[in-house]
Amino acid sequence: MSSTSITDKPQNRILAFILDKRVVFGLYMLIAIVSAVKQYLHGSYNNYKIFKYVFWHSLEEVNLYLQYPAQYFDSNHYGPFFSLLIAPFAILPDSIGAVLWNVCNALILYWGIYNLPIKLKQQSWVAIICLHEVLTSLLSFQFNVGLTGLILLSFSYIFRQQEVKAVVMIVVGFLVKLYGIVGLAFFFFSQKKTKFVISGLVLLPLLAFLPAILSDLGFVSTSYGDWRDSLVHKNSLNASLVSMQDISLMGMVRRISGDASIPNMPFLLGGLVLFALPYLRVSQYKSKDFQLMLLSSVLIFTVIFSSGSESPTYIIAMLGVAIWFIIQPDPKKWWIIALFVFAVLLTSFSPSDLFPRFIRKTYIIPYSLKALPCVLVWFAIVYQMLTVDFRKPIPAHD
Numbered sequence: 001m002s003s004t005s006i007t008d009k010p011q012n013r014i015l016a017f018i019l020d021k022r023v024v025f026g027l028y029m030l031i032a033i034v035s036a037v038k039q040y041l042h043g044s045y046n047n048y049k050i051f052k053y054v055f056w057h058s059l060e061e062v063n064l065y066l067q068y069p070a071q072y073f074d075s076n077h078y079g080p081f082f083s084l085l086i087a088p089f090a091i092l093p094d095s096i097g098a099v100l101w102n103v104c105n106a107l108i109l110y111w112g113i114y115n116l117p118i119k120l121k122q123q124s125w126v127a128i129i130c131l132h133e134v135l136t137s138l139l140s141f142q143f144n145v146g147l148t149g150l151i152l153l154s155f156s157y158i159f160r161q162q163e164v165k166a167v168v169m170i171v172v173g174f175l176v177k178l179y180g181i182v183g184l185a186f187f188f189f190s191q192k193k194t195k196f197v198i199s200g201l202v203l204l205p206l207l208a209f210l211p212a213i214l215s216d217l218g219f220v221s222t223s224y225g226d227w228r229d230s231l232v233h234k235n236s237l238n239a240s241l242v243s244m245q246d247i248s249l250m251g252m253v254r255r256i257s258g259d260a261s262i263p264n265m266p267f268l269l270g271g272l273v274l275f276a277l278p279y280l281r282v283s284q285y286k287s288k289d290f291q292l293m294l295l296s297s298v299l300i301f302t303v304i305f306s307s308g309s310e311s312p313t314y315i316i317a318m319l320g321v322a323i324w325f326i327i328q329p330d331p332k333k334w335w336i337i338a339l340f341v342f343a344v345l346l347t348s349f350s351p352s353d354l355f356p357r358f359i360r361k362t363y364i365i366p367y368s369l370k371a372l373p374c375v376l377v378w379f380a381i382v383y384q385m386l387t388v389d390f391r392k393p394i395p396a397h398d
Helices: 010-018 021-041 046-060 082-090 094-113 120-129 131-138 144-159 163-176 178-189 193-208 217-238 249-257 265-280 288-304 311-326 334-348 357-364 369-387
Strands: none
Touching: 021 094, 021 120, 021 131, 046 082, 046 094, 082 094, 082 163, 094 120, 094 131, 094 144, 120 131, 120 311, 131 144, 131 311, 131 334, 144 163, 144 178, 144 288, 144 311, 163 178, 163 193, 178 288, 249 265, 249 369, 265 288, 265 369, 288 311, 288 369, 311 334, 311 369, 334 369, 357 369
């Protein structure tokens, strides 16, 4: 018998290298920088222009949600608080600000993943599984990457009984993009609920009107009304058969049926009922696996039940898929592996050249099929949360 340990096999050394936290950090920084430089050199950084002008328009006290074709295309849909987040980048030349913006978003997500209450090896797997989806979002300079990190941090801080930090993550995410409010779903796991509530009551108004340091309270108040109006208008445009948004459960139904008039409400009500049912299993609350399953459910639910979801938004949902898959016991059931592979292929890689352009343009985009694997995984999560006793290890076999 060879004296070489099994762990010294070349393939194991390679895997250990790939899963090294420092290597993963390098990969995240690399794709953040390369994606930003590539898009800047090609002049494809319109989203970043929209973002930076939230800061400059706040200083000038002009409407943050109108279109300014001389400066950028489309319009802003982030809250007034975003003016403070983007400020350090907006004052820099675009060539530097755009790169640092992507780097910062990747850092927040990396921080969020490596704060999850799972083993280091599992954290690295989650980060690697989502690497391509991170790239997809960073190519659009999307805040979704950073927002996902904030949601993960809100969960982890509640898990570690650091309620004030959790509230900061939730409030910041909410004030930039409403999706951030989903961090409240973890409230029932808090062991210091009074502290959590008081922190929220203090921090929400404080942070909401902090942008007044760039303008004044009147302008900030007006901007929140303008923000509401812009989101209502955007939502009415999303639910169509041709927009690049509405990659959701409702979007699939509307586009496959060819009926753009199908409303969101029946889907939202049904989804909320299914989402809420696991909360009835109070005896499971102290289980870390149960809490992590809820985190996965939250991340996927946020995307598949939003008519505003677009391809770069799916970094949020893919984090949910990755966490769900990683916490399953080994050996994993065949249907769990099948759903995971389906999600990686269709959700994560469908925008890439892995799929022929004809298939993307003819089927995946027109029918919002990027959402399909995440919808199936979400139903699987709800099923597991309602049937598995998480106080014991999740059964590995049927």
